[in-house]
Amino acid sequence: MASKNTFSQFFSRDKTFRPKKRFEPGTMKFNLHKQANASLNSGIDLKEVVKLPPGEDMNDWIAVHVVDFFNRINLLYGTVCEYCTEQTCPTMSGGPKYEYHWCDGQTYKKPTALPAPNYIALLMEWVEAQINDENIFPVKVGVPFPKTFLPTVKKVLSRLFRVFVHVYIHHFDKMVALGAEAHVNTCYKHFYYFVTEYNLVDKKELEPLRDMTAKICH
Numbered sequence: 001m002a003s004k005n006t007f008s009q010f011f012s013r014d015k016t017f018r019p020k021k022r023f024e025p026g027t028m029k030f031n032l033h034k035q036a037n038a039s040l041n042s043g044i045d046l047k048e049v050v051k052l053p054p055g056e057d058m059n060d061w062i063a064v065h066v067v068d069f070f071n072r073i074n075l076l077y078g079t080v081c082e083y084c085t086e087q088t089c090p091t092m093s094g095g096p097k098y099e100y101h102w103c104d105g106q107t108y109k110k111p112t113a114l115p116a117p118n119y120i121a122l123l124m125e126w127v128e129a130q131i132n133d134e135n136i137f138p139v140k141v142g143v144p145f146p147k148t149f150l151p152t153v154k155k156v157l158s159r160l161f162r163v164f165v166h167v168y169i170h171h172f173d174k175m176v177a178l179g180a181e182a183h184v185n186t187c188y189k190h191f192y193y194f195v196t197e198y199n200l201v202d203k204k205e206l207e208p209l210r211d212m213t214a215k216i217c218h
């Protein structure tokens with residue numbers, strides 16, 4: 001099984017798509033992040049590693065995973081982004097049955113069809129803004145998580161899932177050619193087990209990858 005280390009080493013030659021979000025060393029979240037990654041390195045069952053360690057806070061556990069998934073999906077898309085253009089991917093689709101339209105309530109007030117690279121750029125910028133917003137993701141010890149935390153996390157993870165959908169359906173041959181298949185699958189499985197363990201993404205959002213998921217997630 002691929003470990004987090006080899007995953008990072010594998011992609012380290014590549015630019016990240018967006019800047020990597022870092023945890024401040026010495027903070028509780030940094031320690032939890034280390035703990036979550038240490039269990040990945042040991043190569044144990046990904047279904048088990050998503051479980052909340054005894055004595056830890058559920059919201060903290062979710063927060064560090066959201067940030068880690070953002071970073072990893074960022075790296076993952078970074079490896080194929082030069083092959084994902086307005087010409088190759090004029091729509092943000094996940095196969096013939098699914099097409100995503102971007103809506104942020106501000107610049108795009110109505111759901112708008114966009115080429116995949118534009119959609120993904122807006123998506124990653126939006127996720128980054130959420131995880132950097134201390135009113136949603138508090139960083140100081142003793143500052144409680146707001147009521148908006150879980151609804152925001154669900155939206156963030158549902159949107160990040162769409163990047164997997166696009167990469168798997170439209171750029172998987174490139175991932176295979178780069179020898180990244182196992183890394184992508186490990187990243188996907190970890191994400192899938194996490195979001196299903198805590199009901200963070202609606203079943204209907206997971207539909208586009210249902211067959212593939214049935215094959216790799218047992």
Ligand SMILES: [Zn+2]
Binds near residue numbers: 084171
């Ligand atoms: Zn594409």
